[in-house]
Amino acid sequence: MKKGIIKKGIQFYKRYGIRGGIATLTGQGQIKDKNYAAWYEKNKVSEEKLAIQRNKEFPYMPLFSILVPVYNTPIPYLREMLDSVRNQTYQKWQLCIANANPENEDVARILNQYIEMDIRIQVVNVPENLGIAQNTNKALSIAKGDYIGLLDHDDMLAADALFEVAKTINDKNADVIYTNEDKITMSGEKHFQPNFKPEYNLDMLRSNNYICHFFIAKASLMKEIGGFRGEYNGAQDYDMIFRCTERADNIVRIPKVLYHWRMHEQSTAENPESKRYAFDAGKKVIEDHLKRCEESAEVQMTEYPGFYRVKYAIKEKPRVSVVIVKETKNMIPKDTLIKIADDYGRDRVEFDVVDGNYKGDIEFDGISINTLPWKKECNNTEMLNYGIEKTKNEYILVFVFLYNKSVR
Structure with missing residues (x-):
């Protein structure tokens, strides 16, 4: 396969996620940006449903503490972030803001205005910028909620985000929850590049932080593991996700776009090379996670920022069965x-x-081959399943010979 095709495939995954990729490959969906924007407008929650949500009472009404480290945030983005939380249909929340530059008078003024408007908004001033991990810990220190959610200072939550999370907690008793996300333009008016995520997949998480936004975990879990770690600045959320999921009993995905990631030139959303240090930190995060899990493996960077390859050490050389499906009279090479x-x-x-x-029976060069005659109509899948059923070993290598070609 040509390298360019592989590169386009990875870029497509990064933009649309697994589900979007499958939909396009199978012809079941068209995920072009202009189509997504129209789809989003058509499928977003109606005002009528939002009104119903505002009056909904769940058997368990958890308090959500949303952590936001703020540092010189442009005022329009700051306002939109704050408004997106205040507009939540689920009202039991606490917004915990760590302002890492209280000397910025414009930011301080806006934060003070919102504190006066809504007592659920609380701000802790950080006199000296400690880095994003420790700044977030300052926000965590004032959190009183049952669950903790993470929100970047220039991003936005969908109006029904916390409602859907509360519903999921009641329905599934989740310890950790994550949602789908999309990106928004600088103006916040256009939605594009959705990321439709799969159910929890540890191998995939070890290759890429596909969970990302919106991430919510039990407060007891997040505090028990000691909060965010400064040595992983740039990938501190990735580190937190690993450490929470390692201990969680129930990890649940909400298959709805509930988080809007603002894209601008210096953001990893648009220009990944601008934060190479974040991807280096991500590699260290995976290495640390594997060490905690007592997995012997090497983590390699790939040419695609934010994607990693984990090469596991084979502790012993197990026996392997090679299952060969041979339809025709062609000789096996x-x-x-x-x-x-x-x-x-x-x-x-x-x-x-x-x-x-x-x-x-077949035998050559002293190699013994177990031949399994197939007397029914040739069907690759049925023949392969039959061969696998007859094997005795845990590891299997498959060859399917079709005419003069083989598929391995």
Whole structure:
């Protein structure tokens, strides 16, 4: 496969997520930006439903503490962030802001205005910028909620975000929750580049912080693990996600776009190379996580910022079954199988051939091959499942021979 095609595929995943990629590949969806903007406007929650949500009472009404580290935030973005929290249909929340530059008079003035308007907004001033992790810890220190949510100072929550999280907590008793997200333009008027995420997938999380926004965890869990760690500045949220999910009993995804990530030139949303240090920190986050999990592995950076490759150490050399599906009378390439046997160890590899054109047992160069005659109509899937069923080993390598080609 050409390198350019691979690169486009990864860029597509980063932009649209797994579900969007599958939808496009299968022809079940068109996720072009202009189509998403129209889709978003058509499918966002109506004012009537928002009004119903405002009057909804759940059996359990958790208090949400939303942490926001603020540092010289442009005033329009600051206002929009604050308003997006105040406009939540679920009203039991606390907005915990750490202002890392209280000398910025414009920011301080706006924060004071909102504190006077809404007692649920609380600000702790940080006289000296401590870095994003420690600044966030300052916000965490005043949090009184049952659950903690993370919000960047120039982003926005959908009006029904906390309502959907509260509903999920009541329905599924979740310890950790995350949602889908999209991006918004500088003006906040256009929505684009949705990220539709899969259910919790540890291997995927070890390759990329696909959870990202909106992330919510039990306050007891987040405080128990000691808050945010400054040595991972730039990837402190990634580190927090790993440490929370490692201890969580129930991790739940909400398949709705509830977080809007503002894109501007210096943001990792648009210009990932501008924060290379964040991706270096991400590598260290994964390494630390693997060490806690007692996994022996090497974490490698890839050429795609924010994506990593984890190479696990094989502690022992297990026995492997090579399942071969052979539909036709074509001969199995002897040299290929001999190379597999010699490279891996003849005493540790077994060959099982499901043969749709059985003419007798096969053996060459001292390699014993277990031939499984297939007398029904040839069907790759059925033949493969039959071969796997007959194997004795935990690890399986599959070859399917179609005419003069093989699919491995």
